[in-house]
Amino acid sequence: MPKAYVYIANGGPEVETFADLPAPEPGPDQLAIAVRAVGVNPVDWKLRGGSTRPGQPAPVFPVVLGVEAAGVVTAVGPGVTGFAVGDEVLGGTVGGAYAEYTLLSVALAAHKPAALSFRAAACLPVAAATAYDGVHQLALPPGATLLITGVGGGVGVAAAQLARRAGLTVVGTANAGKKDFVESLGVTWVEPGAGVVERVRAVAPQGVDAIYDLVGGAALEEIAGVLVPATGDAAAPRLITAADSATVTRLGGVAVQRARSLAVLDAVTGLAAAGVLDPHVSDVYPLDRADAALRAVETGHARGKVVIEVAV
Ligand SMILES: NC(=O)c1ccc[n+]([C@@H]2O[C@H](COP(=O)([O-])OP(=O)(O)OC[C@H]3O[C@@H](n4cnc5c(N)ncnc54)[C@H](OP(=O)(O)O)[C@@H]3O)[C@@H](O)[C@H]2O)c1
Numbered sequence: 001m002p003k004a005y006v007y008i009a010n011g012g013p014e015v016e017t018f019a020d021l022p023a024p025e026p027g028p029d030q031l032a033i034a035v036r037a038v039g040v041n042p043v044d045w046k047l048r049g050g051s052t053r054p055g056q057p058a059p060v061f062p063v064v065l066g067v068e069a070a071g072v073v074t075a076v077g078p079g080v081t082g083f084a085v086g087d088e089v090l091g092g093t094v095g096g097a098y099a100e101y102t103l104l105s106v107a108l109a110a111h112k113p114a115a116l117s118f119r120a121a122a123c124l125p126v127a128a129a130t131a132y133d134g135v136h137q138l139a140l141p142p143g144a145t146l147l148i149t150g151v152g153g154g155v156g157v158a159a160a161q162l163a164r165r166a167g168l169t170v171v172g173t174a175n176a177g178k179k180d181f182v183e184s185l186g187v188t189w190v191e192p193g194a195g196v197v198e199r200v201r202a203v204a205p206q207g208v209d210a211i212y213d214l215v216g217g218a219a220l221e222e223i224a225g226v227l228v229p230a231t232g233d234a235a236a237p238r239l240i241t242a243a244d245s246a247t248v249t250r251l252g253g254v255a256v257q258r259a260r261s262l263a264v265l266d267a268v269t270g271l272a273a274a275g276v277l278d279p280h281v282s283d284v285y286p287l288d289r290a291d292a293a294l295r296a297v298e299t300g301h302a303r304g305k306v307v308i309e310v311a312v
Helices: 042-048 124-138 154-165 176-183 196-203 217-226 245-250 262-273 287-298
Strands: 003-007 016-020 030-040 068-076 088-094 101-111 145-149 169-173 187-190 210-213 239-241 281-286 305-309
Touching: 003 287, 016 287, 030 088, 030 124, 030 287, 042 287, 068 101, 068 124, 088 124, 088 262, 101 262, 124 154, 124 210, 124 239, 124 262, 145 154, 145 217, 154 169, 154 176, 154 262, 154 305, 169 196, 176 187, 187 196, 196 217, 210 217, 217 245, 239 245, 281 287, 287 305
Parallel strands: 145 169, 145 210, 169 187, 210 239, 281 305
Antiparallel strands: 003 016, 030 068, 030 101, 030 305, 068 088, 088 101
């Protein structure tokens, strides 16, 4: 039976294990795929730990880890049009991603352009789409300055590229080890931690027009002090986060509004295929090292994207 990496209860890494599970059959409006690559995300370990997503049913264990993948269609469910066996696709998974076979919902599945690798394609449904949603939510005019915290991670790297493409000046916080990397994306690097507000003001004396936070907690509390009082459209969000809704609400900001739409998936797929958006896959692990892949993200210090590749 095909192999999958699962958790058998909510908890820490100790609840993870490999399992042999039957290949899932596609239901209505679903595609079955042979997985080629999986994007590893913080939400994977957060769900394992017991976090819930809006509208998600309670977990039925074992639960296959992961929420996004790219692969090759092996079967199409009833009612599916526009996809056929053998198509190369990417999308948000139904029933997990760290597996040799899984399902995609056609509502969130796109054809993989030939110019795009399976590795890069697997990273688009979550990190790149979240970056896209946040940058569009802020809707800053060209020439404005956007501060991104955690700019060296999966969402940050994509958000920086999208913001630069929109004509924004981008300032970003990242560990000193990522300085050269984030500067290569056109980001003005700032070291996080004590004194970060002064360091941001030193590199952006004209002020920061908005913050896209990808860290949360104390880092979000501290960085919010960078924002000067709004002078323009007070209704426009100026402080958004993908990482910490509770803190951002207390600070007067808002959580990023996720579209989770085919339109956004198609948009980021097109940008990636055109070479405008590079997810910067830093580490690739085989499926039998899925535990190490998830630990690499769970440390909270990933560079770009971590991917699990499934051997053909
Ligand atoms: N709401 C949604 O739909 C949604 C979707 C995607 C992601 N998210 C959330 O958004 C957050 C970011 O996701 P991601 O995929 O980009 O995570 P990631 O790939 O793990 O990247 C996080 C980045 O933050 C940096 N970082 C950690 N502590 C920091 C600090 N104090 N100051 C500045 N940078 C710091 C990390 O590296 P260094 O410290 O080494 O710089 C790392 O590069 C996560 O909380 C994730 O769960 C939410």
